Amino acid sequence: MGTPSLSEDSNNCSSSVSKFILLGFPYTWGIQILLFSIFSGTYILTLIGNLCIICAVRWDPQLQTPMYILLASFSFLEIWFITSTTKIISFSGCFLQFYFFFSLGTTETLFLSVMAFDRHLAICRPLHYPTVMTIQRCIRMGTCCWVCGFLYFPLPIYLISQLPFCCLNKIDHFICDPGPLIQLLCVAAPAIEIICAIYNSVLIFSTLIFITSSYILVIRVVLRVPSAEGQQKTFSTCSSHLAAVSLFYGSLMVVYVIPTAGSAAGKQKYVTLFYPVLTPLFNPLIYSLRNNEMKKALRKLFTTVRFSQRPGRNL
Template identity: 60%
Template sequence: MNFFNTYNNSTNSAGFILLGFPCSREIQILLFILFFIIYILTLLGNSSIICAVFWDQHLHNPMYILLANFSFLEIWYVTSTVPNMLVNFLSRTKTISFSGCFLQFYFFFSLGTTECFFLAVMAYDRYLAICQPLHYPTIMTRHLCTCLVVNCWVFGFLWFLVPIIFISQLSFCGSKVIDHFLCDPGPLLALTCTRAPLIEFTWTILSSLLLFIPFTYIMGTYALVLRAVLRVPSAVGRNKAFSTCGSHLAVVSLFYGSVMVMYVKPTSSHEAGTQKTVTLFYSVVTPFLNPLIYSLRNKKMKDALKKFLYAKN
């Protein structure tokens, strides 16, 4: 079975039309400029965190190594959608090939899945650091940290592999217009020649498991962290613990809050406007805000970024 190049009929070879954000040509150009700036700032922000972590010896510990890997993930996550969106703003045909659509589909959801796993691993790291500080160096070793990072990537790219393969084998009829700015399962399944309730149900189950299991784990972990922090007698110690955990919780809230709106219900049940708005938030806005959240709320990260920037000037 060929993964992304199996064309079920001659119409599939024509690809799809990504409608994007229908508006006047002038507004399209303004949107292009806006999202181009956001994209560049996202790349710069996340790249700065990666460089600061690897440049500053004080940040060579699991917490910041995970953060650097997370920033690397965010770079590719936003790159899976925004460049094509920018081309779409300037294009008059707004077409995307069948293979290009499913490649975007696969990488976007694989990277998003990897992000869910990374957020859970980062919560586990904070739990160990705060609730078991004496055992932290012996538990969270460099070897374990590396294994966790590798597993996040491997399971992230395997989670939706089979459903995406099956969706790519379906026949697509009609106008081939996807009322979205990316290839999403809801609009794609709506274009199939026949309904695929089993695939849609499977996708919903996998999405729900992916979201609720890590999210429940993160919330349970932070409940234990909160209990441990409240027992700290020093106000300075409590503030330091809240500072390191607050950044991660803010990112978790932004990401999971928006994603759960989309994928805990059947994928074809949302209106196009809701799909675009919510998807735009967790796929573009959240990766843009993450570097700001981590750098502004973390004193070590702010100091490392200052040293790195001053050293380059």
């Protein structure tokens, strides 16, 4: 089975589009079954991994700190992020998915920034940290990330939805992404493309510069620590977050910042897999394997679950 043509039946189409078909990864039936199994397994593992982090933070008193509360909120965000895809979708549903997908992505960049700020305060201002980063302030900052994330993208989404889509309704992607959507327009829309590029660039570079600046200050402080053991311990608290930032922002910049003119439109979707699918899968592994407190909490959680499921426990 070959890749379906995007121009198929173009002579018989109507002047408007009522639904979109997300082509996804159009291979042979056998390969599609294999991909479905892989993606289903990835989705289940992502849910389990992030739910374990949320439960560990919720039930372990030692993890009731701003750092881990932000991590639990981040895991909750990742669960929603990987859930926001489908195959055949209505016109309004496509733009609703567009809104939720990009709003969740925006919220993730803001959470990564807040987590970098938290690490900066904890390492560079340890005496002020307990009074500045209180639990209440941490919750307010997390709430602000959600609100700002969902208020950032409505304008470009509304502008694209008001443009005429004619004939073609097959999107060579697995999500309603602005690039493939703009290619289906009946008219050229350079202004919309510029607006989307500005929105993406401002969001990505502003948060990335903030995160980078925070860690430059952290590194300066860490290098002044006299003992190598102290330096290693301090760096270990930041390495998990830096790994998550590198994975997320690396794929974001390849898809939305680096020019893709002249490249096949379908290639973008393979890179896009990294930030909504692989990043939510890897984050629980990154944070649990690189953090001793999280590993202890997870072991305690698994021990409690196994003990409560023993036969005769409730007798």
